Amino acid sequence: MLKIGSVVMNCKDFEATLAFWQEALGFEPPRRSAEGDFAILGNPDQNGANVSIQKTDELKFGRNRMHLDLFADDQKAEVERLLQLGATVHRAPGAGDDFVILADPEGKLFCVIAVDDSKRWSPT
Numbered sequence: 243m244l245k246i247g248s249v250v251m252n253c254k255d256f257e258a259t260l261a262f263w264q265e266a267l268g269f270e271p272p273r274r275s276a277e278g279d280f281a282i283l284g285n286p287d288q289n290g291a292n293v294s295i296q297k298t299d300e301l302k303f304g305r306n307r308m309h310l311d312l313f314a315d316d317q318k319a320e321v322e323r324l325l326q327l328g329a330t331v332h333r334a335p336g337a338g339d340d341f342v343i344l345a346d347p348e349g350k351l352f353c354v355i356a357v358d359d360s361k362r363w364s365p366t
Contacts, residue, residue: 249294250293252300258348262328282294283295311353317355317361321354325344341353341354
């Protein structure tokens with residue numbers, strides 16, 4: 243049987259990307275490689291996947307083949323918090339959408355999904 247142990251994100255600005263995702267997800271302090279170009283952010287509930295950050299010279303921006311869908315009980319509060327951390331709105335929700343597409347500080351896209359429809363985010 244296989245299970246997902248970690249989702250790996252490539253980045254150029256290693257320290258900024260690591261700091262953003264650790265704070266955004268509330269994951270444990272990183273376990274870093276000796277070379278300093280790879281780190282694992284441990285999932286605190288130890289039940290789901292970790293997120294790993296890997297330094298690279300080549301980045302792809304825009305709609306990638308894979309991205310994170312982050313489920314939020316309070317989408318409004320979480321989107322506002324992520325924007326304060328340095329995320330930007332890539333696409334605001336359309337009519338009936340339960341998701342907001344954000345970009346991390348390097349431009350990598352991810353979605354924040356509303357679990358509770360009464361707490362959806364909308365641009366003001």
